[in-house]
Structures are given as structure tokens and as C-alpha cells.
Amino acid sequence: MTGAVASSSALTGTIRLGTRRSALAQAQSGQVAKALEHASGRRVELVPITSEGDTNRASLSEIGGQGVFATALREALLRGECDLLVHSLKDLPTHVPAELTIAAIPARADARDVAITRDGIALHELKGGSAIGTGSPRRIAQVHVRNPRLRTVDLRGNVDSRLKRVADGELDAVILAAAGLGRLGAGGPDGGPLGDLQGELLGLAEWPTAPGQGALAVETAADAPADLLQALAALDDEATRIAVTAERAVLEGLDAGCQAPMAAHAVVEGDVLRIRAVVYAPHDGWRIGLDIAEALDTRTLHEGYIHPNGSGNGADSADGADPISAARRIGLSVAHRLLERGAADLLPLPSPDGHD
Template identity: 65%
Template sequence: MMRTLRLGTRRSNLAMAQSQQVADTITAVTGHPVELVPIVSEGDVSRASLSQMGGTGVFATALREALLAGECDFLVHSLKDLPTAQPPELVIAATPVREDARDVVVTRDGTPLHLLRPGALVGTGSPRRRAQVHRRNPRVEVRDLRGNVDSRLQRVRDGELDAVVLAAAGLARIGIDLGDLGLEPLGLAAWPTAAGQGALAVETTADAAADVQAALARIDDTTTRIAVTAERTVLAALEAGCHAPVGVHADLAGDDLRIDAVVYALDGSSRIGMDRVAVFPREYGGSQGSGDGADAAEGANPIAYAVRAGSDVARRLLDNGAAELVPRESTP
């Protein structure tokens, strides 16, 4: 029998659900049993806002420490929770097929965000979403929001908030029944989301055992990896961390990689956007199972093309004045 692999994960319902899905996929395609190893991170126990705690990396630190200590064989993160600077001793060995990257607005009665009454209370802990909400409906008030998906939805049901903005992927992975709550999906063209939203990062050590590397390579999706590499390159090149209201979404269709990126003022009063289509060589169209460890080395490979395209979008944004909007001290 093949040895059991140990998957390190946060303890939240969403993290456990998405980790179990990865575990089940690995078992199905490789035969390796996979055991979940729950790990508590600072982001799970602190009630402070993400910006006060220092950003999205607070969810990854404890997991990475456990991985390096040998307590597990690999980790599953929500990719948008990972800083763009990758530690040299760790690699993102797989990015499985991406879920829905959109945000959704959940309300009690289905009223669209732009029609919510003046003074309506909208909950989100994201500076990007805060800026986008203000642009979509400047009459509402935005309240900082932490907690798991269930608690956020309950605050709408209880009337404490009129709406919350959530990731569609999280709702799908948990399989929550919204009951009579209203759901408004927000199109990515007008409402680009966080770099890597909807995607998972499966991380292991650079010197991981051969069977671990082989197992993770089987669940890597090249189309997803190309898109999220371009998105994270935009974020890194802008020197923008979690404090910066930056929305970016990339999509690979055939030979075309389309990148939509917008930098917002924190109060949503202004924006600078860029929409670019990069043409990939035909032989680098999306496929599954590359397992290339996100190597962006120079040369004719799809990841290098994605890095080049993302860097070009970031340069154009900066040329158009994005540096005036991005809090550059929050480098990831």
C-alpha cells in the first residue's frame, strides 16, 4: 500500500473543505491516502483586521513553520492569502483547476449593490472591496468585517448588516445553502478580484520526497498556473500587498492571455485600469499536469510569458500614475 501523505491546513471550515477536496483528488489520481493535519494560524485566532495584523501572510506563517519542521508533507493555501515573495526553501508545487474567481454580494432581499439605500451597511475586510463598493454605490457605509463565512452571513440574516461581499469560490467549496438570502455575482470585467482568488496553492519544500513531488505534479493545472502567475506578477511589480486596493484577473483562452487590472484609491474616488491581451505561442496553450513548480526562469516557457505579460501591465499602470494610489510601503 502507498504511504499516507500529510496535508497541513488551517482549521477553518473553508480551509478544511478545500483541503479535503485536494486530498480526495490526490488519492483518486495517485492512490496515496492523504491525512489532514489541522494547524492554527494567527489569522485564525486574532480578531484584528488583516491590515492591522500585517496582511494576508498571517494565514501562511504557522503552516509554513509546521511544514519546515516536518509536521506535514505539503500545505494547501487559498492562493490569494500568500504573499507574492516565495521563500526559497518552499515551492508551489501545484495549482489545481481554479474555482469561480468572482466576488458576490449577499443581501436579505436580493437588492443589487448599486440600488442599496443610502446609509445601508455593507461588510468587508478587504481594502479592494471597500474601494469597489464605494465606486458601485457611494451612498452606502462600509463596515470592517472578520469571521468565517457562516458568521458573516448570519450578520446579514440578523439585520446587523444589509450586505456582505464574499468570494464565490468559498461559498462553492463549503456548499452553503443561502436559503432565502439574495445573491448577486459581480462580473470580473467591472469588478476584478484579488490576485489568485478562486485558486489554491499546494506548497511543499524544495527538497520534498520524490513521491510527494510526483503526487502533486498530477494535480497541477497549467492554465490556472499561467493565469495566477500573471496576476501575482502584477501585484508584485506594483509592490502592493494586502493594504493596496488592487483588482486583477487573468484568463487564458486558446493562445490569448487577457489581463484586466485596476488600482483604486482607498476611498474609491478614482481608479487607474489596464486591459491587455498577450498572445502566447501556440505550443504553450493550457493543459493539465505540468508540475513545473512555477519556475519563471528565462526562456520559452508559459510561466515566463505570464511573468512578462504581468510585468508589462504593472509597468503601464505605473506609467499612468498608479504609484500615487498604491500604498507601496505594504510590499508583500
């Protein structure tokens, strides 16, 4: 890209934020817009963009997973139709084009999944044959671990349509991200999107979630105006960026594509990074997991860091001493150890074109 964003409205007043059209995307983009208005002193307007993932009703495993949500937005950014994008980080491919940079990763919301039912019965207590809606290979595998008697039903659509299928009795439960429900107001005084339905929060120890789940990625052009990059930097949360960098490095290191039945969750505790990563067999309950705790570089942790443009997983400094680089190395090491333990036998082959 050669300066399309540099000459855009970000320099003259209004900042244009590209977002998918779903209610959830609009809600989370609106939260970022408010924070950016505060940081920049400028008005931020949402620019709705339709992605293939919003129009193609086929299973995500059939149409390419993560990239179907990101590609159209990135193309609009590179054409200069908006100044930045907001993605759900779990939907963003691990590779970020050189023309783009993840300029901010705000503090992560709840990373857990939630099982939604009509009557609050826990997943492990649902009767045999109960229908559980999810299109995620990871969640499908985890459902079979939690309760082998259940059957899973491929599920697409927005949050409201998924919940309606439970309320109407078509499904006995659906698995959704707690962060998305929270951003749509679940738990508020009116009950948010859940209405009379009940939610069971699934603990991360036994039900780790997708790399980056609960976090947002704010993406812009690598050559975006300095004042826009500075305003976005104010939205960045160091601990979240470190954790999700490690999680996404596990996925990258496994080299199995975004629809792999795997989970990775990391957290920063003081100067220690803890990661739980699991690779699942699709249906028989078999899994290979790893829990590690590694020290981060205390010389740079909490003292600020610089992340160069164009990195999909955080930063890679020249000397490798910053905590973002350390997190990526740790994540890649976890992936290597999982492969040594036989995880490759549980993973699908990458797509022929090399895309996530």
C-alpha cells in the same frame, strides 16, 4: 530545509496535509486530499494548524494581510509536521521561500465576488447609508465605485459569522468570494451556508477580484520526495497556473503589499492571455485600469512545462520561452504601465520590513 519532509510519512503510506482549521479551509483541503489520494494511491489525512489570522481579530490591514494565514502553516511544514499545505492562493504572499515550492495549482473555481443580502436587492440599488461588511481595501473601494452612498464596515470572521450578521439585520450586505461559498455547498439542494439569504454575483468586467482568487495553491518542500511531487503534478492545471501567475506578477510589480486596493484577473483564451487590472483610490471612486491581450508562446503552450522549485508566481525557465515565464513577464509589464499612468499615487507604501 534539509530533508525533514523527505523522511516523513509520505514515503511510508499516509500523506499529511496541513490546513487551517476554518470550515472553508477544511472543505477545500478535503477536495485536494481526495484528488491526491486518487493520483497517489495513498491515504491523505488533514493536519489542522492554527494561524495568526485565525486567532487575531484585528483588521487584516493592521496585522499584515496574507502572511498571517500562511506563516504558521509554512513553519509547520518546515518542521516536518506535515508533508504539504493547501492555501487559498489569494491569501499567499507573492514571495515563496527557496525551501518551498507551489507544486500544484488545481483548476480555478469561480473567481467572482458575491454580494449577500437578505432580500436580493442589488448593491447599486441599496439605499444610502446601508452597511456593507468587508475588510478588504479592494472591495471597500469597489463598493464606493458601485454605490457611493453606501458605508462599509470592517469585517472579520468565518463565513457563517459574516452571514449571520446580515441575517440578523446588523449588516445590509457582505461581500464574499463565490469560490468559498461554492466549496461550502452554496447552491446545493439545501442552500448551503446562504440559507434564506440572496446572492448577487458581481461580474469580473466591472468588479475584478484579487490576484489568485478562486484558485488553490498546494505547497510542499522544494526537496520533497519525487513520488509526492509527481502525484501533485497530476493536480496542476496549466491554464489556471498561467492566469494566476500573471495576476500575481501584477501585484508583485506594483510593490505595494497585499492590502493594496487593486484587482487583477486573467484568463487564457487559446494562445492569448487576457488581463484586466485596476488600482483604486480608497474612497472617492477614482481608479486607474488597464485591459491587455498578449500572445503566449505557442511552441510550449499545451505541450507541458517544467516549473522549477521555489517560485512564487509559476516558473522561470532558463530561456524564458515557457508560458509561465511569459505570463509573469506580461503581468510585470502591466504593473509597470499602471505605475506610468499614476497608480503609485493610489497605493499605500510597502511595510518597512518588506513583507506582504
